[in-house]
Amino acid sequence: MSKIEMTTPLVEMDGDEMTRILWKMIKDELILPFVDLKSEYYDLSLENRDATDDLVTVQAAEANKKYGVSVKCATITPNKQRVEEYNLKKMWKSPNGTIRAILDGTVFRAPILIDSIKPAVRNWKEPITIARHAYGDVYKATELRVTEKGKAELVFTNEQGEETYRETVYNFECAGVLQGQYNKDSSIRSFAHSCFKYALATKQDLWFSTKDTISKQYDQTFKLIFEEIYESDYKSDFESAGIEYFYTLIDDAVARVIRSKGGFIWACKNYDGDVMSDMVSTAFGSLAMMTSVLVSPDGNYEYEAAHGTVTRHYYRYLKGEETSTNPMATIFAWSGALYKRGELDGLDELCDFAKRLEAACIRTLDDGIMTKDLVGLVSDGTKAVAVNSHEFIKAIRQRM
Secondary structure, X not given: OOOEEOOOXXXXXXXXXXXHHHXXXXXXXXXOOOEEOOEEEEEOOHHHHHHOOOHHHHHHHHHHHHHOEEEEOOOOOOOHXXXXXXXXXXXXXXXXXXXXXXXXXXXXXXXXXXXXXXXXXXXXXXXXXXXXXXXXXXXXXXXXEEOOOXXXXXXXXXXXXXXXXXXXXXXXXXXXXXXXXXXXXXXXXHHXXXXXXXXXXXXXXXXXXXXXXXXXXXXXXXXXXXXXHHHHXXXXXXXXXXXXXXXXXXXXXXXXXXXXXXXXXXXXXXXXXXXXXXXXXXXXXXXXXXXXXXXXXXXXXXXXXXXXXXXXXXXXXXXXXXXXXXXXXXXXXXXXXXXXXXXXXXXXXXXXXXXXXXXXXXXXXXXXXXXXHHHOOEOOOOOOEEOOHHHHHHXXXXXX
């Protein structure tokens, strides 16, 4: 058969461990036989990030800004154990954090739903989309291990070299740790606009939550900027669309989410969104069934799976053991990127292919062919058969 042509490359960011293995399977079985794939490839494996002093991550993000669309494999953010395991030069920061800081976008994460798997929260009927601010917070924080007694201070010096702010953080009487994190009004404003526009585009209510009663400067800044932008730019449009925006404390939001029926967007700060998206995806079925797209204010898109590199399965794979790792979120990262590339370039055939790929995935699951993580979740009488990762991808290809 003739392959579907592409006119503009998309940026391909390869990753680590078991998801890297799945990445190749997906390309070989579900993409390359059908699409004349044009991509600018970047190897974001931990080994290559270490070899390039993490320059490859910056280059990949800049390429995303050049071409507008990227698809990313899951990557390792190293801790002390990983530094020793991979013999790294240093404990490199999160590649996702670096990419998000460069693109300055908002991450929208939503579960992939199928009829045969019911959410663990019995009253959830519709997807809950997490809108995660993709800038700053702990992911770009400066940290310090304190090993002696002394005073820690927060100091600000303006462009003229004048010290305009100094406040004691803590007088240490013993060893401890320090962390300084930051954010910018410009990024928070981009976050707010992205959330309001996405809510209007999807006609869903928008919730936003922080802890401004405790964080009276950092979190309150988020709250006030959201309120200002909503009142000045979006209130009338929300009212016309019959949707609602409201703010509440994050602990109250958690209680409301559990009692809700779903069908709304929950906007969170960077760290909060990281945690809550895992909670929501697991409650809907599996973290491997969670889509993720980073949308920047200047129209760049990065698609990826919401989960990690599935280390436990990778170690089994290295021993030659069979693994049943769920590739759904990674496949949907590819389909999302290909659809967006086709949409931006006016390639209807490429958009249609992306839709058919997703439909084939859902059909495979509806037919009861699943990876092991999903078999135990089936609840409507569907006869589910557990298969390994390659068999599952092969079954999807047959339905293509």
